[in-house]
Amino acid sequence: MFWNKKKTKSKLQIKTMAPKTFNAKEPPPKWQPTFGDTKKEDEKPPEVTKKSEQKIDWEDEFLKSFQKLTYRHRAWDVWRDYILLHACSISNVLDKENYGQREKRYLILIHQYSKEEQAIFPELVAYTTMALDQNQEQDFLGKIFMRLNLGNCSTGQFFTPYHMCELMAEVVATDALEKIEQYGYISINDPCCGAGATLIAGVHVIRKQLEHCNPPRNYQNHILVVAQDVDEIVGLMCYIQISLLGLAGFIKIGNSITDPMSTDDSSENYWYTPMYFSDVWSTRRMLRQINKLFGKGDDE
Helix, strand or coil, rough: CCCCCCCCCCCCCCCCCCCCCCCCCCCCCCCCCCCCCCCCCCCCCCCCCCCCCCCCCCCHHHHHHHHCCCCCCCCCHHHHHHHHHHHHHHHHHCCCCCHHHHHHHHHHHCCCCCCHHHCCCHHHHHHHHHHHHHCCCCCCCHHHHHHCCCCCCCCCCCCCCHHHHHHHHHCCCCCHHHHHHHHHCEEEEECCCCCCCCCCCCCHHHHHHHCCCCCCCCCCCCCCEEECCHHHHHHHHHHHHHHHHCCCCEEEEEECCCCCCCCCCCHHEECCCCHHHHHHHHHHHHHHHHHHHCCCCCCC
16 A cells, blocks of 8 residues: 655635725715615705794692692791792882881791792792793783682682773773873873782783884883782782883882872882883983972873
């Protein structure tokens, strides 16, 4: 037998490929899918449509926060304190004559609540502000008052629905533009203002008339709100709402029959809105004082 020499196994040679280099100035090519439908160059991406923003029910939000304060306090006490705290915080911004007394009253009230409870009151202020900003033609605080069933336990007070007030205002405010042309402004007076629904309705009826003038006029510079109520809490509800609506005016707390408004009154029971201190209305008061000084009659 012949001996065959054992063949040596050749090792596998692994070819190594150098990685493909790209020019630093040129970006690497994008990967393209090789299956399925590819997007055409001319095809535009679908537009993303936003969902329409839903209106927030500020009454419900207000009541949710308000409910948190009624675990340790009566509902009427919380409502009374909220109205007083909110009214004092508005008044103390500009009415320096009554600042000391009202700031002291504010601190006494707020210290009756814990720190957690104190943080809820700004929420109530925010909800009231947002509600009147979203819809100015309403009696927001009056509706909350009735939803809390406070009308029965607080001297039997019930507030007139806003739409009825609006109807009455349209009947009464027929010569508003004539008065404004004659005197430069018109005053709306309610001796039993409640939460201010009648005043708010009257303001907006005249506002719509002023908007159709040529040229249109800013109702905030031509309408003065004057009101009075025997109940402090109810009167301050009106004060808060006309202040947040940016109206110039003032509220007196007192009986309009036995204690009507007078030039000799003390300012202690008067609550002036921030807009009342604006340049327009401050100038009008100054001119009126000058006319009185020189004996000019006041036809108003």
